Amino acid sequence: MQVDDVDRRILRQMLAAPGLARAELAERAGVTPASLWRRLEKLRAGGVIRGEEAVIDWRKLGWEVEVSLRFTLEKAHPRAFDEFIAAARDVPEVIEIQTFTGQTDVRLNVIARDMAHYQEIYRAQILALPHIADMDSLMLISTLKDSAELPL
Template sequence: MQIDDTDRRILRNLLADPAMAVAALAERAGITTATCWRRIEKLREAGVIRGTQAVIDWRRLGWEIEVSLRFTLDKTHPRAFDEFIAAARLVPEVLEIQTFLGQTDVRLNVIARDMEHWKEIYRDRILTLPHIQDTEALMLVSSIKDTTELPL
C-alpha cells in the first residue's frame, strides 16, 4: 500500500496517542473527520494499522527481572521448532517468542518478579522445554531506547 503525507500525519499522531478521538486526529492531520475516518479504515484494511492496545508497564506491577534467552535447538528432530514453540507459549512469563536464521534458532523474552521467581521459572519451565541443544541468557540491566515510534 502506498501512503502519502496525510497518512503519515495520521499514523504519527496515532503513535503518539492511540486513544485520540478521530475528530482531534483529523484536526491535527489537517483533514475532515469523515476523511480521517475513511483513511484510518483503509489503513486497517491494508493491515498497516493492526489494532489498538493498552501498553502496560509490567515493572510498575512488581515484575523486576527481564531475561532474553537465546536457544539453539536439536534440529535432528523434524518437529523441534514446532514442539519447542508450542511448549514455550504455555509459559505465562514468556512475553515474546522470535525465530531466527543463524546460530540462534529461537529467542524468548521472559519476565520474573524477582531472582527467586526467575530461578523457579528457569529450572521448572524453561529448562524443561523440548529439544534444547544450547542456551544463552542475557539479563537486562537497562533499556536505553524502547519505542514503537516509526520514522514517518
C-alpha cells in the first residue's frame, strides 16, 4: 500500500495525540474532515492502521511487579512450541509473548501485584508450562523509554 506525505502527517498527529477528536485531527493534519475520513478508511483497509485502543497503565491499577522470563524449549517434541504458546496465553498475568531465533525461543512479560503474588504465579502457572528446557528471569527495575512513535 502506498502511503504519501499527507498520510504520514495524519499518522504523526494520531500518534502525538491519540484521543484527538476527528475534526481536530483533520485540522492539525491540514486536511478536510471528509478527506481525513477517506484516508483513515484507506489506511485501515490497507492494514496500516490495525485498530485504535486505550493504553492503560497497569501500575496505576496496583500491578507493581514486572518480570521478563526467557525460555528455551525442548526441541525433541514436535509440538513443543505450539503447546507452550497455547498454555502461556492462558495465564492472565502474561501481558506479552514474543518469539525469537537464537538461544532464547520465547519471552514472556508477566505482571503481578507484588512479589508474593508473583511467587504464586511463578509456582502455580509458569513452572507448569509445558516443554521448558531452560528458563531465565529478569526483574524490571525501570523503563527508560517506552514509545510507539515511528519516524514518519
